[in-house]
Amino acid sequence: MPRQRQVALNEATSNAIKDTARQLMAEKGTAGLSLRAIARELEMTAPALYHYFPSLDDLITALIVDAFRGHAAYVRQQRDAAIAAGKGYREQLFVAMQAYRQWALDQPIDFQLVYGNPIPGYAAPAEVTTPAARSLGEVFMETLLAAVQAGEIDPPTFTEPIPPTVLNHYRHHFGLDGPQAQIFHQMNHGWSLMHGMVTLEIYNHAAPVVGDTDAFYEQAIRHQFHLLGIDLP
Known part of the structure; x- marks a missing residue:
């Protein structure tokens, strides 16, 4: 053959x-x-x-890497479509956050595999899964940095001090300090909110409480943007 x-x-x-x-x-x-x-x-x-x-562990690792890469690729694709449509960085961020949720709704099994309960007896090889996991955050980080550099987001917005232990972690694991660490920290605040809401929705805890999960998610993201000094159209 x-x-x-x-x-x-x-x-x-x-x-x-x-x-x-x-x-x-x-x-x-x-x-x-x-x-x-x-x-x-x-x-x-x-x-x-x-x-x-x-082994089964090899298969699980491949599924996890595929899930992380697929999630990142979808978010990047939607962000890039916003760029092609002439959207500014603020709107690109908003589109990316919407895409984060949409992928989870479209791929709930993959989402639960990487973000749900640990699999008994399985330990993910960090050298394989961590780069795949970070590829998703890179989409948001590069867009945030570009927004600051372009003046769409005012750097003084990011003024709250980072807890020293958290800042040390950013320095050691990501090589970030100063303004970049502040931006990364604020991104993590936004990610925590976004991911928490998506997880509640995936496990069917959100809809019984709020009803319209689309409207609830969008309003929450807009509110988070406002707290960061990012005003959307």
Whole structure:
């Protein structure tokens, strides 16, 4: 078999395995996930499946990396569409925050895999999953920095001191200090609010309380922007 065809076949089989894993998680949760169960669904032998993922941990890691990258790619795509439409940085940020939620609503299994309950016995390899996880924050951080540099967001807005222990963490793990650390800190405040609301919605805790989750989320994001001195149209 020509090498190019073999590579395409391997990729298609790998994707089928991951799709089946997501289907099993949707039906039975992470407790129902096993390589043997996936092999049965795909009518493969377990040894054949091990060729693609030597262990369940390897498969889970691949699913987590795919989820983080997919989330980041979707948010970046929507942000870039706002750029192409001539939107300013403030509106780009707003679009990105809306996209963060929309991806979670469209991909609830992936969202719950990376942000939900830990999987018993599984420890994510930080050297593999951390870069994928950070790719999402990079979209927001680069847009915020560009907004400050362009004068759309006034740097004096970011004036509250960062708790020393938190600032030390930013310095050690992200190499951030001064104004960049302040911007990153404010971004984390916004992310905490945004992520918390999305998580409540995904687990069906928000709708019974607020009814219209679309309107509730948008108003909350606009209010958070206002607190940061960012006024939207």
